[in-house]
Amino acid sequence: MALEAQDVYFRYNKKQPWVLEGRSLKLERGERLALFAPSGRGKSTLAMLLAGYLAPTQGQILLDGEPLPSKGVCPVQLIYQHPEKAINPRWRLGRVLEESGSLQEDMLEAFGIERPWLQRFPRELSGGELQRFCVARALLSGAQYLICDEISTMLDVITQAQIWNVVLAEAEKRKLGLLAVTHNRHLAQRICTRMVEL
Amino acid sequence: MNLLEIQDLSVSFRMYGRGLEQTDLQVISGLHLAVRPGEIVAIAGSSGSGKSLLASAILGILPGNAAVYGQMLYKGEELTPQRQQRLRGSEIALVPQSVAYLDPLMKVGPQTGGPAEKRRSLFKRFGLPTQTEQLYPFQLSGGMARRVLVSTALITDAKLIIADEPTPGMSLDQALEALRLFREMADEGKAVLLITHDIDLAFEFADRVAVFYAGTTVETAPASDFKTGPEALRHPYSKALWRALPQNGFTPIEGFQPYAGSLPKGCLFAPRCPYKTEQCIKEVPPVQEVRGGEVRCYHGT
Ligand code: SF4
Numbered sequence: 001m002a003l004e005a006q007d008v009y010f011r012y013n014k015k016q017p018w019v020l021e022g023r024s025l026k027l028e029r030g031e032r033l034a035l036f037a038p039s040g041r042g043k044s045t046l047a048m049l050l051a052g053y054l055a056p057t058q059g060q061i062l063l064d065g066e067p068l069p070s071k072g073v074c075p076v077q078l079i080y081q082h083p084e085k086a087i088n089p090r091w092r093l094g095r096v097l098e099e100s101g102s103l104q105e106d107m108l109e110a111f112g113i114e115r116p117w118l119q120r121f122p123r124e125l126s127g128g129e130l131q132r133f134c135v136a137r138a139l140l141s142g143a144q145y146l147i148c149d150e151i152s153t154m155l156d157v158i159t160q161a162q163i164w165n166v167v168l169a170e171a172e173k174r175k176l177g178l179l180a181v182t183h184n185r186h187l188a189q190r191i192c193t194r195m196v197e198l
Numbered sequence: 199m200n201l202l203e204i205q206d207l208s209v210s211f212r213m214y215g216r217g218l219e220q221t222d223l224q225v226i227s228g229l230h231l232a233v234r235p236g237e238i239v240a241i242a243g244s245s246g247s248g249k250s251l252l253a254s255a256i257l258g259i260l261p262g263n264a265a266v267y268g269q270m271l272y273k274g275e276e277l278t279p280q281r282q283q284r285l286r287g288s289e290i291a292l293v294p295q296s297v298a299y300l301d302p303l304m305k306v307g308p309q310t311g312g313p314a315e316k317r318r319s320l321f322k323r324f325g326l327p328t329q330t331e332q333l334y335p336f337q338l339s340g341g342m343a344r345r346v347l348v349s350t351a352l353i354t355d356a357k358l359i360i361a362d363e364p365t366p367g368m369s370l371d372q373a374l375e376a377l378r379l380f381r382e383m384a385d386e387g388k389a390v391l392l393i394t395h396d397i398d399l400a401f402e403f404a405d406r407v408a409v410f411y412a413g414t415t416v417e418t419a420p421a422s423d424f425k426t427g428p429e430a431l432r433h434p435y436s437k438a439l440w441r442a443l444p445q446n447g448f449t450p451i452e453g454f455q456p457y458a459g460s461l462p463k464g465c466l467f468a469p470r471c472p473y474k475t476e477q478c479i480k481e482v483p484p485v486q487e488v489r490g491g492e493v494r495c496y497h498g499t
Contacts, residue, residue, distance in 0.1 A: 038369050112452070112453075112454070126245060126246050126455075127245060128244070128245070128454075129454070153366070154245070154366075154395075155244075155245075155395075156243070156244030156245065156395055156439075157397065157439055157442040157443050158244070158438060158439060158442040158450045158451060159244065159450075160442070160444075160450075161442040161444070161448045161449065161450035162450040162452075164448070165448070165450065183369075183370060184444065186398070186443065186444040186445040187444040189444070189445075190444040190445075190448050191444075
């Protein structure tokens with residue numbers, strides 16, 4: 001069981017240069033992979049391709065040997081750096097979570113999501129608090145793979161450790177495949193089992 | 199002698215609700231900080247700890263509904279609004295957090311100002327191509343724009359440089375180059391106030407580190423103490439920051455920083471502090487000198 005990028009190329013249109021040229025990558029269930037690269041090498045693009053947010057110009061993304069499903073909730077979930085851009089600003093946060101599955105008490109507890117927050121709008125919470133919602137939402141949807149693109153870069157180190165500890169515990173419990181895009185080598189060493197340079 | 203000295207600074211915002219309802223949101227409370235020529239003081243702390251607001255308070259660019267109390271001295275004299283306006287951009291320069299500070303209608307070269315030669319050598323050190331001067335801000339990538347912003351401040355003859363999160367979006371090499379330049383500026387006798395959440399880098403390049411929490415300085419200590427470890431630090435929150443770093447255990451304390459508007463009455467860290475006593479909950483602890491650093495804690499050691 002694996003998520004795979006096979007010789008993928010990507011560019012926005014024919015006049016633009018390649019953002020990604022001939023990349024391959026394999027992520028197994030239960031494996032945690034860190035992806036490093038200088039800026040401009042297409043890390044975030046690869047993350048979006050793997051989660052089906054973008055389609056490769058050439059090559060393919062395979063989940064257990066099949067293309068990503070085009071209907072229903074994608075088993076590959078992407079979480080990125082700016083949680084405020086990933087959440088509908090007009091929805092109360094309780095609704096954001098309900099949309100992706102039933103609210104699970106133990107999950108709220110594990111993420112330190114406090115009950116009153118569910119009544120609030122995104123702009124009323126800090127980045128760290130919102131990022132908890134984005135991670136919780138991805139996990140509630142029953143994802144098998146998590147693609148984490150610099151999810152703790154904008155957070156302070158205590159919040160970073162709080163969030164990652166929950167993600168790691170859930171990854172272990174559910175045998176998730178996890179890909180972490182990060183520029184922090186200490187963090188990568190702490191959270192991943194394998195590292196790849198792009 | 200301190201170039202900038204801040205004592206017991208408080209900032210609050212007056213918020214208007216329905217009808218005649220009014221509330222004051224205290225965003226900075228009882229903050230102390232001093233910067234001497236020749237040093238880099240890093241300000242570390244989570245977002246919402248008041249770091250960027252402090253920069254605005256020093257420059258005198260807080261919004262109109264802000265009330266400022268306490269004392270700010272520049273070269274030993276009070277920083278009045280008139281003085282702030284005079285010093286801003288000449289003696290005190292800001293590296294702003296957002297690219298939105300650049301004039302969108304002006305090419306990068308003229309906008310950066312300073313003698314062309316100095317500008318070119320700065321751009322070169324940052325790996326910015328010479329043609330960058332001919333571009334408009336919208337043509338810059340995020341990382342390029344950051345490097346332009348840093349150049350804009352370094353090119354002035356400012357004595358005090360306030361850099362508000364200058365490195366995100368830069369590659370590690372570029373971030374190190376920017377910090378090396380700040381270091382050089384400090385070694386030439388300028389003072390640098392470096393606001394950052396990249397605390398690893400701050401420990402390497404700063405002389406002292408001020409730790410912010412919920413709008414106040416809980417500890418100011420030599421940067422070397424942060425490299426030594428928690429036994430060298432004085433405040434329970436600084437120790438908690440250290441222990442949460444991935445290279446040092448990755449163990450977070452529980453809970454959240456309190457919001458302006460629902461601040462605890464005594465020590466601001468008390469709700470999360472394992473060492474709190476009766477006294478901590480009742481009254482705000484005073485700033486104390488401990489082992490060559492300052493700490494706001496009854497039980498700081
Ligand atoms: S004053 Fe008390 S509550 Fe505050 S940090 Fe010190 S020991 Fe903890």
